[in-house]
Amino acid sequence: MPALPLRNIWILKVLTSASETLTVSGWLFEAGRSAKHAAILERLSPDALVVSPQGLPARHYTDGELTAISDRVGAIPRRLTFADGAVFETEDNAGIDRLLSERLAASETFLARLEVFHPRLIVIALIAIGLIFATIRYALPVLANMAAAVTPTPVIELIDRGALETIDRAFLKPSNMDQIRKDEIGAGFAALAALSDTGQIGLDLIFRDGGIIGPNAFALPGGTIIMTDQLVRLAGTDDEIFGVLAHEIAHVEERHSLRQIYRSLGIAALIAMIGGDSGEIVEDVLAQGSLLLTLSYSRRFESQADTRAVDLMKAVGRDPAALATILERITEKCRNCGKTSWYTTHPGTEGRSEAIRQRAQK
Template identity: 45%
Template sequence: MIRGVWYAPQTSRAVEASLVLETGGRLTAQDEAGAALASCEFSAAEVSDRVGSIARRITFADDSVFETGDNDGIDRLLAPVAKPGSGFVHSLERFHPRLALFVVVVALLAVAIYRFAVPVLVEVAVLVTPPVVPVLLSSSTMATLDGTVFEPSKLDAETQKNIADDFRDLASVSARGSDGYTLNFREGGHIGPNAFALPDGTIVLTDELVKMANDHQTVLGVLAHEIGHVDHEHSLRQIYRAAGVTGLILLIGGDVGAGVEDILIQGSALLQLRHSRSAEAEADRFSIELMHRTGNDPLAISRFLELIRDKLGDTSDSDFLSTHPATPSRIEETRRYAEELMAAATD
């Protein structure tokens, strides 16, 4: 006999009661006088699983409920009629080595999903993304940054025109053509010298970067690099990858929808996404090839990487350096590739 509380169906009435398993496998809840409050075959009742010290609930066929904190007593009472495996969750809690194994399996599964499933899903998502999605993401980002970070550009009109004209020349020979990109000048505020591309072809160039470069060809090399990010859809891939990783984490912790939604709609978060090494290398090569093809200096991006290394240094908190690392190997690789391209052109 198990002591507990019986709750009548469709009401909040509670009665001190006991639970008994009668001959033949019939469950009955009785009041203190021994009168039956509810009764049904065990197969018609619903018994909650044992989880920690949480009270157990037995729901009868008439929807009345018997509740008790005597978990051990319930297990003993129902042992003759319980289904095999019904105590699986509790057995995991009680047998710690098995629980550790379960945690390891979940961790390995998460790693496998991140390593193999997420990249495949990212590529599929990029392929099926409607054109309106990059536009919405980019407009949201610009609206957020214009409202919180950026100020209108203070570059003189002639400087802006010269950069914009040559930018159009670069864009005209790329995949989207000159109409597929929009160049925006902004004063960068706390993000300082920076340039970045958004999924719809919007490219932002800050006054601080133009002033730091102090060289027209170097600025064009940076813009060619950002065109490369757009043409290879790096930003869109990074957004989906970040959403996928966030979804994987929250799938384990709960509340998947809200976390992924934050990644997709918070424009300021897009600026912080770091491109992979392969994406940066691909954009570097694109810049070198595009600059060479348009009669500009293919070494421009290499010089710019040297410039941010020398002026910003490894200890800088610059947002550009955090998302565009100027490592020695990257500088060496861009210079080597540019020199090979120029040498091949003279042969």
């Protein structure tokens, strides 16, 4: 490629091709015939050729119809073969070279056009950037949902066991609640669980002293729901406790925490997951089991879980608005409880109480 910038070459070509018409003298052989006719080959435009044989009609070709050009070897005549089988032969090697360079110029013209109309390139670049953002914004949740849907139950159970171990080691202590109280809450939980639809995932309620986590409850993907003693003590009525449990059951039903984990892993990991390679992901999740504690649900997941909780509470004959009451208690007590508080990991509490009460009244 010459050192001149493309745009200059383009302008140069336009000037030269406007000022001269390229002609090459030679012979035309018609397809399948041995008779040869004296003929002139001419370039009409960067993409149009015409062969004018003496005493015969002119033939028009595009460059695309020029199917073969023999190499330049000494003084041996050059042969140009066209798509219709006609062959043009000439001893004017230099003329053919000039004609071919004009053809090159045609393809350069395309590049030159891109170069000249660079605003179009900027638009193309902007569209490409937009697509990348759209992929991250929209494809990630879709892929996360797909991955969550295809994750086999044994893998989910493995995530639960690993995550619980890590959380226990890092944050929680054994519960101080007496067994009678645990059994009471366990019975109410079983009634809610019996009406839930978690597919193959079994639900399991366990109690812990929350330590720095304070009044809290969270659901692991495999159906393990952890409730802290502090939350049980904070509740004004048992229905408030069951409202929270119903909400956590809904998160398990919808595989919210699995979907949220997958969203945090990124697209490459999700594609591997959907492709059946779950080993690495499970390792990732287990390596940062505490991730599950700080993972905040999306507001949409929260309102979905609230809606479902209200319905479950109605179905077991409990007060569905109690969930709103305990949300307000937690908000009041835990405004500054830090990253792991229920207030932080279940966002949008303010608007939620109102929505819960409205649905409860329906």
